[in-house]
Amino acid sequence: MEATRVLPVTSLVLCIVQVVVSSVPPICDAHQWTEPVPMTEVNSKYDDKSPFLSFDGLTLYFSVEPGWGYTHIYQAVRQSPTGPFAAIREISTLNYTQGHVDYPWVSPDNLRMYYYRTEIGGKRLKVTQRSSASAFWMAGTGPMPIVAGWQPAAAQPAK
Numbered sequence: 001m002e003a004t005r006v007l008p009v010t011s012l013v014l015c016i017v018q019v020v021v022s023s024v025p026p027i028c029d030a031h032q033w034t035e036p037v038p039m040t041e042v043n044s045k046y047d048d049k050s051p052f053l054s055f056d057g058l059t060l061y062f063s064v065e066p067g068w069g070y071t072h073i074y075q076a077v078r079q080s081p082t083g084p085f086a087a088i089r090e091i092s093t094l095n096y097t098q099g100h101v102d103y104p105w106v107s108p109d110n111l112r113m114y115y116y117r118t119e120i121g122g123k124r125l126k127v128t129q130r131s132s133a134s135a136f137w138m139a140g141t142g143p144m145p146i147v148a149g150w151q152p153a154a155a156q157p158a159k
Helices: 009-023
Strands: 047-053 059-065 072-077 086-090 101-106 112-119 122-129
Touching: 047 101, 059 101, 072 101
Parallel strands: none
Antiparallel strands: 047 059, 059 072, 072 086, 101 112, 112 122
16 A cells, blocks of 8 residues: 655645635736837936826826926826827926925726825825816825824834
8 A cells, every 4th residue: 555645734724825816927027018209298308207197098197397396296187098198287386495295196987096295294195086077187185194103114113
């Protein structure tokens, strides 16, 4: 009679993980992307950064740092998700003359924008809300409410 060999649980788990991982296709296959090209319709001669494309694909939010002042948020609009961007404008109601305004993120319904702003007293996350997707953005409120007792990991006392 032949003896049955029992594998330890860790060996079995590793074997299963290896099979699953090796059968998953790579997420960022180089052949799925085109060669990057400049977005000439929105690029300025300054530092353009922090792009965020709205969920409907019609509005591109981005920041511009002119080199002599502070970073401000702009938007560019297009008529279809594959068309060229036009109607570029600064979102002046959000921008701040004494600090940077950057990293816009807009909710899927296009009604709330979260962003970062430097101001006296530190760096703050702000949020602004508008009544419709075609309404102008108003100055954000903040600092954003923080859950009671929350602290960044580095500030938490050691256990």
